[in-house]
Amino acid sequence: MPRPTRRPDPLRGRVFRGTTAVRSGLLTRDDLRSCAWVRLFPDVYADAALDVTHTVRAQAVGRLLLPHGVVSGVSAAVLWGLADLAGPADDVEMTVAPGAPRGAAPGVVVHRRTVPGERVRPVGGVPRPPRRRRRWSSPGGSPSMTASSCWTGSSQRGPPRSPPCG
Structure with a gap:
């Protein structure tokens, strides 16, 4: 029988650093690989229920990967x-x-x-x-x-997706 997915309240509907969630005891590394979380960037995850725009x-x-x-x-x-x-x-x-x-x-x-x-x-x-x-x-x-830089069109790359929950 599959283990229930852990979705701690402080992380619901949020984007967060995986290492911070693991270090604080909210999640394990295995939890981060579950369908409850979507990996946006290295060590940056989002609640899978969040509409990732x-x-x-x-x-x-801007907040987590390159705050500088x-x-x-x-x-x-x-x-x-x-x-x-x-x-x-x-x-x-x-x-x-x-x-x-x-x-x-x-x-x-x-x-x-x-x-x-x-x-x-x-x-x-x-x-x-x-x-x-x-x-x-x-x-x-x-x-x-008018905006800041030069727009050269969209990329075919996108955020990696977690496996769907069953």
Whole structure:
């Protein structure tokens, strides 16, 4: 008979670091491999009941994977409310200072650039550039909107999925 899936209340509906959950005794490594959790990035998990959108993934990267970075490009525009610009399978764009740890992970595009502090504003608890300073181009190269970086289209990569619960 299969073991019941553990879903502690503090982790329900949340994105979290797997090592933190294991270290605190909320989950075991085996629990993280169950269908109750979705691995978004290395050591970053979400409750499988959570609707994993580009916003959720961008917040996970900005808060947990690269907290020293700034959400940028199309991902910043999504945090500003333009949710239709990127889907859950599109790469999250981040900008980190030159010399800062890169934090490379599948599904994350990291740019290196100095971003002055006065040009960064938190949205949903995640740092990103202010709306008026961002600009990108359409895949064809013609200017189409204002946001932070250059949009080159979506990626075929997406967040890894846990096996379905039976």
